[in-house]
Amino acid sequence: MNNVDTDPDGLPGGDGEHAEGSPQVDVLTARDVPLGGPRAMSVRRTLPQRARTLIGAWCFIDHYGPDDVADTGGMDVAPHPHTGLQTVSWLFSGEIEHRDSMGNHALVRPGELNLMTGGYGISHSEVSTPRTTLLHGVQLWVALPGEHRHTGRDFRHHVPSPVTVGGAEVRVFLGSLAGDTSPVGTFTPLLGAELLLEPRSTTTLPVDPAFEHGLLVDRGNVRVCGTPLRPTELGYLHAGNDTLTLTNETDTPARAVLLGGTPFEEQIVMWWNFIGRSHEDIAEARTAWQDASDRFGNVDAYDGDRLPAPALPNATLAPRTNPTRH
Numbered sequence: 001m002n003n004v005d006t007d008p009d010g011l012p013g014g015d016g017e018h019a020e021g022s023p024q025v026d027v028l029t030a031r032d033v034p035l036g037g038p039r040a041m042s043v044r045r046t047l048p049q050r051a052r053t054l055i056g057a058w059c060f061i062d063h064y065g066p067d068d069v070a071d072t073g074g075m076d077v078a079p080h081p082h083t084g085l086q087t088v089s090w091l092f093s094g095e096i097e098h099r100d101s102m103g104n105h106a107l108v109r110p111g112e113l114n115l116m117t118g119g120y121g122i123s124h125s126e127v128s129t130p131r132t133t134l135l136h137g138v139q140l141w142v143a144l145p146g147e148h149r150h151t152g153r154d155f156r157h158h159v160p161s162p163v164t165v166g167g168a169e170v171r172v173f174l175g176s177l178a179g180d181t182s183p184v185g186t187f188t189p190l191l192g193a194e195l196l197l198e199p200r201s202t203t204t205l206p207v208d209p210a211f212e213h214g215l216l217v218d219r220g221n222v223r224v225c226g227t228p229l230r231p232t233e234l235g236y237l238h239a240g241n242d243t244l245t246l247t248n249e250t251d252t253p254a255r256a257v258l259l260g261g262t263p264f265e266e267q268i269v270m271w272w273n274f275i276g277r278s279h280e281d282i283a284e285a286r287t288a289w290q291d292a293s294d295r296f297g298n299v300d301a302y303d304g305d306r307l308p309a310p311a312l313p314n315a316t317l318a319p320r321t322n323p324t325r326h
């Protein structure tokens, strides 16, 4: 995914209804961001926003669809660079063709993890396939910790087997949940899972109390630890919970994505498709891309030009961290 939004400060999230004796859940709302391209498919972004920069090392959550590609034109993101981060593509429906500068050519399909490590530098294109009619999923980014942010390019694929706990069907794509562990390693402790919740069901999932969590609701009205979330909302829970209780309050199956990780303590500078630690890191990556440097390599077989980087702002890009906890 390409980030066309170079001003990541969105609207502040509101506080949700908070049940007495339950963990505090901050309800973060999405804002619509055009992806670019001919007919400008748009996505719903819940991270980053003013109220929150990171959940664990998760630093970017885009949620899209279900979109009829006959209306939106689907996804067509020309070759663009990444540095200092990993991208996770996770679909609920549709199919995306991924090509990157390692020479990987992969089809991203529902229920299958595709994790690309940008590290020092990679470039890729993402195009929904002609047989896609409904495009629906999430695109997530993971910030790499300082000691690994210049690691080599990598690409991993994993198809989790669904596991059932109570009224939930769980697909663990990163980390461990519900007795399943993804074989795909991470650079910081992380969790990523899709949850399908039976109608009118309540499920309690044991989680790592060292993790903070975010629950993104795709479909249905879901109560997390007492706080109601509507589709497209992201519920944020601080570290310190050893269980999460989820209730599907609708008469049809609900779907959500659960993300978690140990709080990411480093400040990051995130601009366009780059993550660094300073304005200079970003400016250097931008120049390398504009100069077609080997840092990002080439994507073969994309029909069209690569994406130019936007202009840097006149002001120095400031590092971001999470707001102080009260």
Ligand code: MN
Binding pocket: 001, 002, 080, 082, 087, 124, 273
């Ligand atoms: Mn991308």
